[in-house]
Amino acid sequence: MRGKHVAALLAAALLYPVEDSSATSVFRCTGADGHVTFTRHGCASDQAQHLQDTRNPTPSSGKTFPLANPDRHAMPSPTSAGELVIVGQQDDGCGNLLTSSEKRQAIIRKEVRSGMSRADVENSLGKPDRVTASNGQQRYHYKEKRKGGSSRQVSFDEAGCVKK
Numbered sequence: 001m002r003g004k005h006v007a008a009l010l011a012a013a014l015l016y017p018v019e020d021s022s023a024t025s026v027f028r029c030t031g032a033d034g035h036v037t038f039t040r041h042g043c044a045s046d047q048a049q050h051l052q053d054t055r056n057p058t059p060s061s062g063k064t065f066p067l068a069n070p071d072r073h074a075m076p077s078p079t080s081a082g083e084l085v086i087v088g089q090q091d092d093g094c095g096n097l098l099t100s101s102e103k104r105q106a107i108i109r110k111e112v113r114s115g116m117s118r119a120d121v122e123n124s125l126g127k128p129d130r131v132t133a134s135n136g137q138q139r140y141h142y143k144e145k146r147k148g149g150s151s152r153q154v155s156f157d158e159a160g161c162v163k164k
Contacts, residue, residue, distance in 0.1 A: 026052040093117060094161035112154050116162045121154055128154075137163075 028050045029043035030036050043049035097115025098106070106113050107124040116124070121140060128140035138160070142152040155163045 026054050028052050093159060112162055114162050118156060118160050121162065125152070125154075 025040060027039050027041075027043055028036060029039060029047040030050075031047050037043075037047075038052070092115075094115045094117055098113060102113070103116060103120055106116065107120060110124055112121055112124060118138075118140075122128075125140075125142055129143050130141040132139045132141065136158050138156045140154045140156075142154075144150050144152075157163050
């Protein structure tokens with residue numbers, strides 16, 4: 001009988017929520033040039049280090065948690081910022097000549113434009129009827145399905161992009 005009580009107490013202890021069990025130490029590292037990095041392993045000696053509060057309270061726990069104070073950290077105006085840096089831009093391998101929306105519109109309209117890849121052309125026109133290659137460049141040949149229809153040819157460069 002006593003074993004059942006111990007098992008019940010252990011089960012209750014496992015289910016009891018631990019205060020801030022999801023919290024972890026995250027450091028905000030600011031370099032001399034103003035570059036900010038967040039890390040769990042501390043900052044380099046030449047960077048200013050600040051411990052970030054990472055508590056994530058359980059929804060409807062009844063605990064109040066202060067929200068961000070927008071006046072506390074004033075953001076610099078865009079005119080005072082230096083060079084614009086784009087982080088995480090995807091390179092499509094064809095020089096990013098077309099935006100994703102331009103590619104999507106061309107595919108919907110069954111058009112072929114410079115800057116499209118082989119996959120984009122196949123999405124637009126389907127699988128080619130014939131593929132030829134010479135000097136490291138491929139060509140897709142399409143024949144119109146109806147009688148007397150014209151043919152179409154798409155040339156690709158060495159990188160697999162539609163030639164201009």
